[in-house]
Amino acid sequence: MTTIRPAIASDAKAIHALVNEHAKKQLLLDRPLEEIVEEIDDFLVAEKDGKVIGCCQLDVYNTKLAELRSLAVKDEHKGMGAGKALVEEALSHAKDKGVTEVMAITSEDEFFKKLGFGYATPTQRRALFAKP
Numbered sequence: 001m002t003t004i005r006p007a008i009a010s011d012a013k014a015i016h017a018l019v020n021e022h023a024k025k026q027l028l029l030d031r032p033l034e035e036i037v038e039e040i041d042d043f044l045v046a047e048k049d050g051k052v053i054g055c056c057q058l059d060v061y062n063t064k065l066a067e068l069r070s071l072a073v074k075d076e077h078k079g080m081g082a083g084k085a086l087v088e089e090a091l092s093h094a095k096d097k098g099v100t101e102v103m104a105i106t107s108e109d110e111f112f113k114k115l116g117f118g119y120a121t122p123t124q125r126r127a128l129f130a131k132p
């Protein structure tokens, strides 16, 4: 059975490996181990048979906005509900913290759309990006 739980310090290396394995395939931004250690309290992990098989971070900017970052599931465990469970738990944490919008920067649009994410806020505000 897969369980979702808050990450603890000893999960940092497994999270780092998982995120950077996906970063090599350009699916996620790479994250230095020190940064993951520093921000470990924001991470959730999916655990199966005592092993970390998935992770994500809820980076809370303020009560209006949080970003769901570094969502990844190990290849051999993809398609079994861990990604969905991680996102649902992160959204539940965001709600508990009083956050009104959660965004994800991703190429996995269809996955996020299934989980209730859309391209605009209910008041039709959109995210635009520029290189500084």
Ligand SMILES: CC(C)(COP(=O)(O)OP(=O)(O)OC[C@H]1O[C@@H](n2cnc3c(N)ncnc32)[C@H](O)[C@@H]1OP(=O)(O)O)[C@@H](O)C(=O)NCCC(=O)NCCS
Binding pocket: 022, 027, 028, 068, 069, 070, 071, 072, 073, 074, 077, 078, 079, 080, 081, 082, 083, 084, 085, 104, 105, 106, 107, 108, 110, 111, 114
């Ligand atoms: C995206 C990702 C986290 C999905 O995790 P997963 O555990 O395989 O997904 P789940 O099994 O929980 O899937 C939940 C639902 O989404 C669907 N789904 C999963 N990946 C999908 C995709 N790429 N496109 C469309 N639907 C997808 C599943 O079929 C399932 O649908 P259902 O509820 O109707 O059965 C995983 O593929 C991954 O690690 N991707 C690489 C990293 C990444 O792109 N992260 C997002 C950026 S933050």
